Amino acid sequence: MELKESVKILYDIMIFAWLVFFYTIEALLTNLIPRRYRSKSIKGEIALITGAASGIGKLIAVKLASLGARVIIWDINKLGIQDVVEEIKSTGGECTGYVCNVANKKEVYRVSKLVKIEVGNVTIIVNNAGYVCGKTFMNIPDNEIEKTFKVNTLSHYWINKSFMNEMMKENHGHIVTVASVAGLLGTYNCTDYSAAKFAAVGYHESLFTELKVHGYHGIHTTLICPYFINTNMFPGVKPRLIAMLEPEYVAEEIVSAILTNEINVTMPRSTRYLLPLKSWMPAKLSWALMYNILQGPQTMMMLQKDRKVPKNKKDYVFS
Numbered sequence: 001m002e003l004k005e006s007v008k009i010l011y012d013i014m015i016f017a018w019l020v021f022f023y024t025i026e027a028l029l030t031n032l033i034p035r036r037y038r039s040k041s042i043k044g045e046i047a048l049i050t051g052a053a054s055g056i057g058k059l060i061a062v063k064l065a066s067l068g069a070r071v072i073i074w075d076i077n078k079l080g081i082q083d084v085v086e087e088i089k090s091t092g093g094e095c096t097g098y099v100c101n102v103a104n105k106k107e108v109y110r111v112s113k114l115v116k117i118e119v120g121n122v123t124i125i126v127n128n129a130g131y132v133c134g135k136t137f138m139n140i141p142d143n144e145i146e147k148t149f150k151v152n153t154l155s156h157y158w159i160n161k162s163f164m165n166e167m168m169k170e171n172h173g174h175i176v177t178v179a180s181v182a183g184l185l186g187t188y189n190c191t192d193y194s195a196a197k198f199a200a201v202g203y204h205e206s207l208f209t210e211l212k213v214h215g216y217h218g219i220h221t222t223l224i225c226p227y228f229i230n231t232n233m234f235p236g237v238k239p240r241l242i243a244m245l246e247p248e249y250v251a252e253e254i255v256s257a258i259l260t261n262e263i264n265v266t267m268p269r270s271t272r273y274l275l276p277l278k279s280w281m282p283a284k285l286s287w288a289l290m291y292n293i294l295q296g297p298q299t300m301m302m303l304q305k306d307r308k309v310p311k312n313k314k315d316y317v318f319s
Ligand SMILES: *[C@@H]1O[C@H](CO)[C@@H](O)[C@H](O)[C@H]1NC(C)=O
Pocket: 119, 120, 121, 166, 169, 170
């Protein structure tokens, strides 16, 4: 190695050592300050939330509106949209709803244009719409596999492309990907869903690097990986050791993460310590922990997709 290159590496390592010190102290200090003191204002921001006619999408929309954001909600459930719009308007918030099937690229592009004309440039995107079929590999119909990827992965691309140009011009915005713990860990009955969520995580992390490298420090990204949420998305499922998350808690955490520009949120906290085990434990031990103790696969076998799902949500269930 040339002397010049060696000196350069040494120099970079010294800078890095300083960053290790700086970011560690910063993280420790930040944790001591209550979140409300380090929250940004989102007054006047235009926030688009997909799948917001019900579930956590709805809760996020209501919370963002109460903080002064102009909220746009997309869903395929027209009646649900009307209810949310009315609820938000009745409390003095601003909300516009659009029927949009995010699985349909042309529809996303068409409705995006409409949004820009009728409301303005979107500055916060919460990609929340999700879909799960929940069958074992050989039992998933082809069209279900395609739908799962369209809703959980591909839609993020069409929505990004629709609103990113304006964000880049202003170097201002926030992109939130609601993925899943299933996007960090393969799950039974989920060969399609887990893969689509893994893809969403990969998309999100790549986009993060591109925005950083190209200097878009004003466009923030937040990756959300929740464990099971107590909504209708996984009817019948009762996990063994880690309790299901409550929708209200998840929505509150997501909004807090937006306000404090958090980069990566996996919930509940216990999963943050459990997940990395699979990177270094012997694979057979990792499986024993999953199958004998946590019983993840057994939990997913309880899934009863046809039960308890309201009629208007039969086709798409939003997390
Ligand atoms: C949206 O963004 C574009 C590009 O930055 C800008 O020209 C346009 O005026 C913006 N529209 C509104 C309503 O702010």
